[in-house]
Amino acid sequence: MPPDSCLSEGELDRLGAGADATDAERLHLEACEHCRARVAGAKQDAAFLTRVRPLASAVLAPEGAPRVPGYRISGVVSAGTQGTVYRAMQESTSRTVAIKFVRTGDSHRQRMRAEREVEIAARLHHPNIVTVFESRALPGGSIVVVMEFVDGVPLDRFEPMATDRLRALLHVFTRVCEAIHYAHLNGVIHRDLKPDNILVTREGHPVVLDFGIAKSRGSHATITGEFAGTPAYASPEQASGKPDEVDGLSDVYALGVMLYQMACGSPPYELSGSIMEMARVIVEREPVPPRRANPGVAPDLEAIILRALRKRKEERYPSAAALGRDVERFLAGQPVEARSGSGWYLLRKALAMNARRIAWVGALGAVLALAGVLVAIGLANSAALKRRVAQQRELARAEQIQSAAVTEILREVLPATDPEHPVIGAAVSAGLRRLYFRLETGGLAFDPALDQATRRIWGSVYTSIGAGKAAQLAEYAEDSLRNGLIRLHIEHPEGDHPAIAGATFELAGILLVRGRLAEAEAAAKDAIAIYARLGESRGLPAARCEGLLARVLLAAKRWSEARDQAREAADLFTNLAGRDSDLGRASMEAAEAQALLMLGRAVDAEPLARRALARQFALLSPADPEQLESLVLCADIAGALPQGTLARELEAAWGPGDLTARVRADARTLAAAELRTPGTPQPRARYDALRRALALARNIAGDNDAVSVAFLASIIRAADDATLSVEWAKAAHEAADLLARLDDDPLAQLVCLEQAAALYALTGFEPESCALAARAVDILSSIPRHAIDPLVLANARRRAGWYLTIARRYDEAAPVLDQAAREIEAQVGTEHYLSAFARALIAFNQAGRGDAPGALARTERAWAFVRRDPTVPTDTLYHIGLMHGHLLVGSGRFEEGHDVLVEVWQRLRYDAGELRWAWRDLLIDDLLRCARALGDADDEARWQSEADKVRAGRTAELGTPAPPPSPHDAPDIAGEP
Amino acid sequence: MTSPRPSSPTRTTTQLLDALRDPRDEASWASIDARFRPVVQGLAGRMGLNYSEAEEAAQQTLAEFVRAYRDNRYDRASGRLSSWILGIARNTILGQLKRRGAAEILGEDERFSDAHMRSAWTEERDLAVLGEALSMLRDDSGVDDRTLLAFELTGLRGVPATEAASQCGMTVDQVYVAKSRITRRLRDLVRELTDAFEEDR
Incomplete structure (x- = not known):
């Protein structure tokens, strides 16, 4: 440097950092005061930078990060082919967010992904789907997408804290299924589901990300010809490059691959080589059976996985929700649908639907849901019904193909008739339409017998649904049957074949429903003629054709001919044995009675109609359409004969008044409820109608226990639907008494008793509750140990002890609870929520006996345990939290009690209806006490207003302004202020 | 509805505290919030809470602070505001750890000592200040x-x-x-x- 010029910035920097000055610099500095001051400043700068540099890495945006005004980027979350994701803080709110950055240089495809992601995510609002806040184009053309930051790890790296790892993973999985189902309902298919796109927080809360290649209804965003998705999780239809076939079932497949990996720790098949080679494996190779990959996988879980991974998407679960529900069933130890046979499928479906409805009513949540199912099973097991069940099984065996066909139909239709579905009618139509196209595109052609049976059963299902249902569907059904007939004629050119007669009979049924009576009559007569030529004119199928002809004549108002035809058909049925012919005979007696009534011969009609209804009460389930039809007929006859037997019997059940109109109204209510038509009448009306029908059935079918049991099962469900807890309790009580009188299956009695005891307890009928609980305990002691699953026994014992506790019969409850806890721990170990629950109950009882401090220590442990374990059912968590909080409050530990109870309340808010009113009272009472004790007026006002809301809600539900006599009042604790 | 913008970042805490007496002055509340939230959240993270727990701890701490402040429970003579907020944060964080079942480790772990927490707080404050300063430079x-x-x-x-x-x-x-x-x-x-x-x- 020239000695007379000042130091450059570079030289200053070097000297500031502590380097030695050169001779020239030294000479200059000696002469220049200005530069000496500059060097001193540079040293301070250097010292400052040395101090902040270690901090800078935490606050500086990573190199290459975009500058997004309003956000401070602090790190990279992930970097991949779909752009880099940064962690950032939104400056205005200090909220942490994730920012996905798609560079200008990135492909058009990636930009489209980003844009689509924003567009799609904006439509989805679900706790398990990532929230997208905004997207922005940056100067230069890059795009950023700002979304919720999820502090989690990809699904396949998630390590649950719970002891049973797989169970916890499966719980997470069911939440993912719910989220995906929600997206599907909103018309969005993810198409790239894989563990990397599902982040799971430490608490086990999954969040689905990256809807970048999702397909949405109405968009044509698919990039044709390109492979969408990740090979390892691609479905066969994705791998074979058929974008038009990709739908929600492709996501179900991807979920299946993930489920496989969860259970087995390895992929279902190895993929390697070129894309083409991988695609071939996906399309052709069957997965390694899960139990071969990991022998520890339960057979039920294996069945679920394999069903989700079917190559043909029609054979997979019909929705992500259905897959999730089956996994839930597996977790609850219930039979899974993936392994269901056809006949049981129907029964279980009905029971499962019932259980779901019970679940939200259940004071003890899942406990009662299970009991609800067991009641239904228990009733079905009762000796009086066993004969009928046996007959049905006989039939099912004889008609295996038919059953398989029913399954095919049910697979399409029943999932869609899920009561949770918003528009049931539309969904049923859609299901039947899909079935039609499947049939007509040869979907079942691999098995001609199955194809034919499906067509026929569809026809008869349609016929039984009745007229007026979506004309287009009737057309499909008719078309499908006619096409089937053409194929049959080609196969059997001789023309006379039972299959042709059967299909012609179904066709006649459809034509009758469609009101094309002349064609229906011709078809029925054709079928009758074929049976005659085959020499089978006295068999059951021919009798059915004769009966159908009678129905056609009735519809045509040719009363005299109808009467004669009905009598002829009834004779044919009379000569045949079995339930079906008994039913056919009842149906024909009713038809004859109808014709007679129209001919003005009500007196002759009455005994026939009465006999038909009595038979239908005994043989059909309550509110079966045929039974209802006869009921209406009887009401019409009673109207015509006000002094007749029927009028008297109907009046005994319905009371005085316009009988015909009221019976008809009830029949409509029951029919609508049975078919689950939209706008179904009030559940209360259904309950009342069933009660009246039972009264009539008891009168005219004689003291038939089987009828009573069947009705009570329906009444229990109806009371449950209508949230009529007391009625529910009474019906369960009645059922228990009936079963006891029949000396029937103790397990069935037990579940009825338990249900009644629980509901009495919660509605304030303490003596009844205790008496039934005590009876339940007696029965428990009498059941031989080998005859019952020990855990079922232990849980039943636990509940019995609980009801005694609620009624403050602490000393009786204590040994029962102690034994239950010992048995439960022997089955599941001490580190299980059931054990924690049992211990908490013992503690509650202990508090009731005056040992509050000891009790608190126990509930504290139970509470800590269940909060740690994400697999604990929510209702268990609530109840333990409530007990613990209540004991804390009772011991004057208001602040802690407040924290626990507020947590319960906050969790509860998202599950409205999970807790019965009585529990809400307890919760809010306690919170009010906390607020008062802590002198927090705001809080007090808040809980007072919640208490008012609860009171109003209860009044709306139960119709009683006064609360029930506090069965919930937990033990009073000594020393309580 | 737009959230209130924090007022000038260099207004002193005293000025903000005075303004906070007026419940309508949301901008001052937003400034206090913007100033302390990242520090509390960072501290909670260091103490072993995960992201959402730390976020919740910061929320609880600040809510408790403003409630107490408006109830006149804060006595300036008894210590600095940051010490006071640190005290609330400490209780909140330890409460969360306890609830998570980590109670047994709290007594022994040096991390939870007062001295350590105070120095962690200072580091978090310096981080927040540096981040804020860099952000002001950018703007x-x-x-x-x-x-x-x-x-x-x-x-x-x-x-x-x-x-x-x-x-x-x-x-x-x-x-x-x-x-x-x-x-x-x-x-x-x-x-x-x-x-x-x-x-x-």
Whole structure:
């Protein structure tokens, strides 16, 4: 440097950092005061930078990060082919967010992904789907997408804290299924589901990300010809490059691959080589059976996985929700649908639907849901019904193909008739339409017998649904049957074949429903003629054709001919044995009675109609359409004969008044409820109608226990639907008494008793509750140990002890609870929520006996345990939290009690209806006490207003302004202020 | 509805506290919130809470602070505001850890000692201040992007000036000028912000 010029910035920097000055610099500095001051400043700068540099890495945006005004980027979350994701803080709110950055240089495809992601995510609002806040184009053309930051790890790296790892993973999985189902309902298919796109927080809360290649209804965003998705999780239809076939079932497949990996720790098949080679494996190779990959996988879980991974998407679960529900069933130890046979499928479906409805009513949540199912099973097991069940099984065996066909139909239709579905009618139509196209595109052609049976059963299902249902569907059904007939004629050119007669009979049924009576009559007569030529004119199928002809004549108002035809058909049925012919005979007696009534011969009609209804009460389930039809007929006859037997019997059940109109109204209510038509009448009306029908059935079918049991099962469900807890309790009580009188299956009695005891307890009928609980305990002691699953026994014992506790019969409850806890721990170990629950109950009882401090220590442990374990059912968590909080409050530990109870309340808010009113009272009472004790007026006002809301809600539900006599009042604790 | 913008970041905590008496002054509340939230959240993270727990801890701490402040429970004579908030944060964080079942470790772990928490708090405060200062520099229209980048590379990331010059399209001398100029601005800002943070008497 020239000695007379000042130091450059570079030289200053070097000297500031502590380097030695050169001779020239030294000479200059000696002469220049200005530069000496500059060097001193540079040293301070250097010292400052040395101090902040270690901090800078935490606050500086990573190199290459975009500058997004309003956000401070602090790190990279992930970097991949779909752009880099940064962690950032939104400056205005200090909220942490994730920012996905798609560079200008990135492909058009990636930009489209980003844009689509924003567009799609904006439509989805679900706790398990990532929230997208905004997207922005940056100067230069890059795009950023700002979304919720999820502090989690990809699904396949998630390590649950719970002891049973797989169970916890499966719980997470069911939440993912719910989220995906929600997206599907909103018309969005993810198409790239894989563990990397599902982040799971430490608490086990999954969040689905990256809807970048999702397909949405109405968009044509698919990039044709390109492979969408990740090979390892691609479905066969994705791998074979058929974008038009990709739908929600492709996501179900991807979920299946993930489920496989969860259970087995390895992929279902190895993929390697070129894309083409991988695609071939996906399309052709069957997965390694899960139990071969990991022998520890339960057979039920294996069945679920394999069903989700079917190559043909029609054979997979019909929705992500259905897959999730089956996994839930597996977790609850219930039979899974993936392994269901056809006949049981129907029964279980009905029971499962019932259980779901019970679940939200259940004071003890899942406990009662299970009991609800067991009641239904228990009733079905009762000796009086066993004969009928046996007959049905006989039939099912004889008609295996038919059953398989029913399954095919049910697979399409029943999932869609899920009561949770918003528009049931539309969904049923859609299901039947899909079935039609499947049939007509040869979907079942691999098995001609199955194809034919499906067509026929569809026809008869349609016929039984009745007229007026979506004309287009009737057309499909008719078309499908006619096409089937053409194929049959080609196969059997001789023309006379039972299959042709059967299909012609179904066709006649459809034509009758469609009101094309002349064609229906011709078809029925054709079928009758074929049976005659085959020499089978006295068999059951021919009798059915004769009966159908009678129905056609009735519809045509040719009363005299109808009467004669009905009598002829009834004779044919009379000569045949079995339930079906008994039913056919009842149906024909009713038809004859109808014709007679129209001919003005009500007196002759009455005994026939009465006999038909009595038979239908005994043989059909309550509110079966045929039974209802006869009921209406009887009401019409009673109207015509006000002094007749029927009028008297109907009046005994319905009371005085316009009988015909009221019976008809009830029949409509029951029919609508049975078919689950939209706008179904009030559940209360259904309950009342069933009660009246039972009264009539008891009168005219004689003291038939089987009828009573069947009705009570329906009444229990109806009371449950209508949230009529007391009625529910009474019906369960009645059922228990009936079963006891029949000396029937103790397990069935037990579940009825338990249900009644629980509901009495919660509605304030303490003596009844205790008496039934005590009876339940007696029965428990009498059941031989080998005859019952020990855990079922232990849980039943636990509940019995609980009801005694609620009624403050602490000393009786204590040994029962102690034994239950010992048995439960022997089955599941001490580190299980059931054990924690049992211990908490013992503690509650202990508090009731005056040992509050000891009790608190126990509930504290139970509470800590269940909060740690994400697999604990929510209702268990609530109840333990409530007990613990209540004991804390009772011991004057208001602040802690407040924290626990507020947590319960906050969790509860998202599950409205999970807790019965009585529990809400307890919760809010306690919170009010906390607020008062802590002198927090705001809080007090808040809980007072919640208490008012609860009171109003209860009044709306139960119709009683006064609360029930506090069965919930937990033990009073000594020393309580 | 738009959320209130925080008022000037260099208003002292005392000024903000005075303004906080007026419940309608949401901007002051937003400033207090913006100032302390990242610090509490960062502290909670250091103490072993995960992201959402730490977020919740910060929320609870600040809610408790404002409630207590409006109830006149804060006595300025008894200590600095930051010490007071640190006290609330400490209780909140330990409460969460306890609830998670980690009660047994709390007594033994040195991490939870008062001294350690205080020094962690200071580090978090310095981080927050530095982040805020850098953000103010970025928003300063008098500082262009290239100058800022040259400073970041040489001053904070330790990149040699020659390399930074080629990355920023500047001469080496320009890089040195940028580094020196921005360092001085940053130093001033950090000092002002730290003073504003701690000045509450």
